Amino acid sequence: MTKRNPDYDFKWCPGCGDFGVMRALEKALEERCKTANELIENTVVVAGIGCSGNIVHLQDGPQPYGIHGIHGRTLPIAYGIKAGNPKLNVIITAGDGDFLSIGGEHIGPAARRNLDVVCIIMDNGIYGLTKGQASPTTQLNVITATTPLGKLDEAENPLELYLTNGVGFIASLISTKPKDITKAILDGINYPGLAIIHIQSPCTTYNDTYALLKGDVKNDIEPLAIDLPESHDPTNYSSALEIARRNKIPVGILYNKEGSISMNQKIDRQKQSSNAQQRSVDELLSTLRLK
Numbered sequence: 001m002t003k004r005n006p007d008y009d010f011k012w013c014p015g016c017g018d019f020g021v022m023r024a025l026e027k028a029l030e031e032r033c034k035t036a037n038e039l040i041e042n043t044v045v046v047a048g049i050g051c052s053g054n055i056v057h058l059q060d061g062p063q064p065y066g067i068h069g070i071h072g073r074t075l076p077i078a079y080g081i082k083a084g085n086p087k088l089n090v091i092i093t094a095g096d097g098d099f100l101s102i103g104g105e106h107i108g109p110a111a112r113r114n115l116d117v118v119c120i121i122m123d124n125g126i127y128g129l130t131k132g133q134a135s136p137t138t139q140l141n142v143i144t145a146t147t148p149l150g151k152l153d154e155a156e157n158p159l160e161l162y163l164t165n166g167v168g169f170i171a172s173l174i175s176t177k178p179k180d181i182t183k184a185i186l187d188g189i190n191y192p193g194l195a196i197i198h199i200q201s202p203c204t205t206y207n208d209t210y211a212l213l214k215g216d217v218k219n220d221i222e223p224l225a226i227d228l229p230e231s232h233d234p235t236n237y238s239s240a241l242e243i244a245r246r247n248k249i250p251v252g253i254l255y256n257k258e259g260s261i262s263m264n265q266k267i268d269r270q271k272q273s274s275n276a277q278q279r280s281v282d283e284l285l286s287t288l289r290l291k
């Protein structure tokens with residue numbers, strides 16, 4: 001996709017948090033092209049299925065390549081792209097349902113491989129596109145299309161899940177702060193390994209959490225989203241885990257593991273240290289041809 005498709009007429013609802021994320025992504029890609037002197041065509045956006053995944057069709061400005069694949073499989077698709085062409089800058093955009101529910105089992109393997117991609121997760125605590133079913137991050141007791149008397153199971157804690165699965169770079173942000181998101185995306189691109197930018201991106205139609213996140217000081221309602229303390233050292237895993245386990249949404253760079261080596265760096269090192277001769281794709285295929 002190097003041209004925006006004029007026939008794709010999907011629209012986000014007014015006030016949808018995904019607008020802020022899109023602005024941040026557009027800005028990050030613009031900056032990336034400038035600073036790395038890289039063509040926009042060097043970036044591939046792998047989108048999940050959901051309102052959030054539609055970002056790949058709605059982006060303004062220079063268009064990266066885009067794949068709107070299948071629900072829950074952004075990480076395997078990104079793995080294939082990165083294995084085929086390590087030089088590409090691969091960015092995943094997906095929702096909480098896509099990434100944490102149907103796609104949840106891919107996070108552990110991607111973290112262990114240390115796949116060098118940035119995942120931008122738009123968490124609205126609901127399945128927006130399919131009209132409001134509960135997702136893993138829907139809070140306890142919340143009434144949705146699939147939980148008419150209130151959700152029975154506890155909400156998943158995605159930050160704790162990422163940390164305990166070994167993800168090396170984790171930012172936790174909100175869609176009302178696009179500048180912070182832009183910076184985190186750029187940091188994620190420069191991080192050698194799996195980077196997740198997890199964004200609270202409220203769904204104004206099915207699960208409007210803006211007020212909860214912001215709080216209401218006048219009425220003694222504490223905000224759910226709280227800036228990370230300045231004293232927090234993002235290279236400290238125990239501190240990141242302790243903060244992730246608090247009943248709040250931390251805002252900032254939660255974890256940035258030092259000494260990370262990406263999947264492709266590991267492959268390159270192995271190739272250099274072994275005597276195995278590298279064969280071209282044609283040579284490999286010729287060994288499979290029937291005589």
Ligand SMILES: Cc1ncc(C[n+]2csc(CCOP(=O)(O)OP(=O)(O)O)c2C)c(N)n1
Pocket residue numbers: 048049050051052053071094095096097098099122124126127128129130135
């Ligand atoms: C295999 C498969 N199962 C289910 C669906 C239906 N479906 C489409 S989007 C979606 C959930 C979307 O929720 P989320 O990923 O949170 O994105 P949002 O719309 O909230 O941004 C579901 C269940 C599908 N398209 N494919």
Ligand code: SF4
Pocket residue numbers: 011012013015016017018051052124128129202203204205206
């Ligand atoms: S349904 Fe929710 S997530 Fe989907 S576009 Fe509307 S506000 Fe955004």
Ligand SMILES: [Mg+2]
Pocket residue numbers: 050095096097122123124125126127128135
């Ligand atoms: Mg969602």
